[in-house]
Amino acid sequence: MNDIGPNIWIYAALLVLPLSALVARRVPFLRVVTMLATWGALFTILALVVAQRERFDPYLARVTSVLHLSDQQVEGAEVRIRMSGDGHFWADVDLNGTQRRMLIDSGATITALSSGTAAAAGITPERPLFPMVIETANGRVSAKTATVATLRLGNAVARDLPVVVSPAFGETDVLGMNFLSKLKSWRVEGRTLILQPNHPAN
Template sequence: MNDGFGPNAWIYLVLLILPISALIGRRVPVLRMVTMLATWGALFVVLAFVVAQRERFDPYLARFTSMLHLSQQEVIGSEVRIRMSADGHFWADATIGGVSRRMLVDSGATITALSSGTAAAAGIRPEKPLFPVLIQTANGQISAQTAAVPELKLGTVVARDLPVVVAPAFGDTDVLGMNFLSKLKSWRVEGQTLVLEPHHPQS
C-alpha cells in the first residue's frame, strides 16, 4: 500500500504553491498569511473528503478521484487492495456485465446481493425460485429472487457464474458476500486495507 501522495503529488504541490505565491506577491503580513493558508488547507481537506464520498455513488467522478489519487482501490502485482472508506466499510469498484458499480464487501453476507437496478442494467434476469428465498437484512427479513452473474470483474479478480440474489428491497446497494470471497486464493485485512488475492489473476 502506498501511504504517500503517489505519482500525482505535483497536483497537491501546485494547489499549495498557488495561494502562497499570491499572498507573497501582495506582501500580506505573516499572521494573516498563516491564517489564510490554514483556511485554504481546511477547505481542500473538506473538498477531498466530499469528492471521495460522492464518488461512491456517482460514477462520473471516478476518473476525477483517480487523477487526484483519491480512489480507494488499486492493483499491486496480483493483489487488489481496497482502503477502508470514511464510513468504516470497504467499497469495491466492480464490473458486472460491462456495468461499473461500487459494491460493499461484506463478509457477514452469505451470498452476493444485487439491487434490481444493477441486475437490469447488467442484463441479468432473476428467476423466481420454487421456494421463497428469505434474506435477513438490517431492516428485517425480505424475499429475494435468484440469478447468476456470468462474469464479475474486480481488478485482477474475475468470478464467473457467480450466484446472487436480487430484490428491490436492497435499494441502490450491491453487496459482495462470502460466496465471492470464498472463490479467492486468500483475503485479509491489513490495518485499514482489504487485500484480495485471486487464484488466477487476470489482466
C-alpha cells in the first residue's frame, strides 16, 4: 500500500493556498518562487517535528493520524509499520500502560527492556539463583528475567510476556521473536512491516 500519495496531495493543497494569494496580488514571479520555497521548507520541518513528537503528545498523535504522517497505522486486522530512516522498524508500544518506542528485531530470541523502562512500567525483575548472561550484538551482558502483564502494539496484545531486563541495554528496548511468534503472521513488504494478530484487540 502506498503511503506517500496521500501526503503529497495534502502538502500540495497546503502550498496552493499561499501561492494563490500571491498570484492574486500580482507579486513578481521570483518573489513568488522564493516565498513558495520558504513555505515548502516550513511545512516539511513541521511534518518532521510532528512525526517525531507524536508519540509523546496525544494531540499531536491525532494530527499525524489525520495527515498520515505516523509511521505506524492500524488498518483493518493489521498493524503496518514503515521502515525508519535508520533502516529499522520501530514500534509505539504500551507496556502495562507505559508508552515506549521499541525496536522490532526478529534476530532477538526474547524481548529485552532497559532498566528504566521496566521501572516505569512497574515490571519487577526476578531474583535469579544464578547470574543470567545473554548474548547481544554488543557481546555478553548480565540480565534478569521478568514478565510483562500486558504488552500492546496497535491491535496486537500479548499477556504475561517473558522479558529480560538489564541496565546494559542503555535506553534501547527490543521486541523479540517471543512476541512476534504470538502473532498470526508477520511479513515485510517493501519498506513496510505488516503484523497480523490472532485476535485483534480494539
